Amino acid sequence: MKVSDPKNGIQEVLDNSWIFKDFSAEDKVAVAENSSLVRYHSKDILFRQHTRTSHAMYVVSGLVKVYKESGAGHSVTLKIISGNQFVGLDTIYAESEYQYSGSAIVDTIVLIIDFGTFNNLVLSNGRFALDLIRMLSKDSLYIFQRLNSQTHKQLPGRIADVLLYLSEEIFHSYAFEFPLTRHELAELAGTTKESFIRTINEFKHDKIIQLEGRKVEIKSLDIVKILSELG
Amino acid sequence: MKVSDPKNGIQEVLDNSWIFKDFSAEDKVAVAENSSLVRYHSKDILFRQHTRTSHAMYVVSGLVKVYKESGAGHSVTLKIISGNQFVGLDTIYAESEYQYSGSAIVDTIVLIIDFGTFNNLVLSNGRFALDLIRMLSKDSLYIFQRLNSQTHKQLPGRIADVLLYLSEEIFHSYAFEFPLTRHELAELAGTTKESFIRTINEFKHDKIIQLEGRKVEIKSLDIVKILSELG
């Protein structure tokens, strides 16, 4: 990681990102003076499970994988964070140690804000607090869906979910490039590399998707949605 | 459901529950004038998935099961809410329709607060907003754990988790009575009634727990914890 051109970059973020742009001048100054803009490249770790929490992190651009590691090399990917969202908010508010890890999956710029400053903003700026509550709520609901998926759907349904998640929530296009290895995609679908590969290749054979290496295109959205719904 | 002795009951709740008790006099009045105290009995539904959200609900006493129904009679129980917590906060903040259902599993008293009033409190009372953020965050982390469990642990581990959850988080005792049928417990463990019964009866045979009908007692906490950790 390396710190980029300091103050000017921060000011730009504060003036453009939806969450900060309507802040009062004083609030912007408070953030600007107590944060730093950091650039991570692919595979860099932003924070690691079981280490002490210390800052609030706002992803300016890029993609971050949030995952939980539990003994024996098993991991679950909880979510992918794209630009203009906070990472790790829940864990810094609920525990003194990170309850999951976060790593950049492409080059990523993060605004790292001093926790005390951040917290004072929550206390004094109701609008900001409300926005955070909305974001945390949306996150919760997504994980509820994941839990439901993992509990009741079988593989094809879960893989359809991954395809829909990446296309609709992350890339906003039905043609995109997997930013993750098959192994990591499997962790997002709650399965193993082998099973993921087999199932996605079946999708390809059945012409539901087009697939070459990491390039995918959903060809039959209806079928993907049916697979997701029927589990 | 029936509305109980109105104003006096509400005042008592506001003066005693940790979240409201330090409110200013005006804030308490605002809540008191825009909420009602409702008593549900076991099996009553507080709110149902896919219906419009409208109020904030604070569980004064009792137990509420929060569950997601997905086609074909499959449900997952997301969490059990006990006294002095909000139910459904995330869904009212993120969506216009409930994303899950909530039903009382024992007699339960709920303070139902007008959403507009509630929202104004969030905007004007930073302390309150912060408390909500902390609660939402804790909830999120719990579901992350559940997702991890469901993805990587096999049945004995998940059932150990249910036992630990109920004893440590809900009843605060290693001897308690299941407030749910075996079928519902299975939905909390992400399995079927049959598999739940078999596994819990094995625990009984192995003297890890004592079990008679709905009465359970964890006899060997170490083993339960090991089962939970090893999955």
Added chain:
DNA sequence: GTAACAGGGTGATATAAATCACCTTTTTCT
């Protein structure tokens, strides 16, 4: 009063997907 249902329970069978054991190709490292 007995039918019907919900709850608790058991055994046999089926099956989805994990695991194991490889192989090939591509990328990374020194």
Added chain:
DNA sequence: AGAAAAAGGTGATTTATATCACCCTGTTAC
């Protein structure tokens, strides 16, 4: 450049657990 490691892939085998098909008991309903 060449070795080592990571990524992508395939087939055979194993296994945990869902599913099916029941049974019994107690409660609720008409």
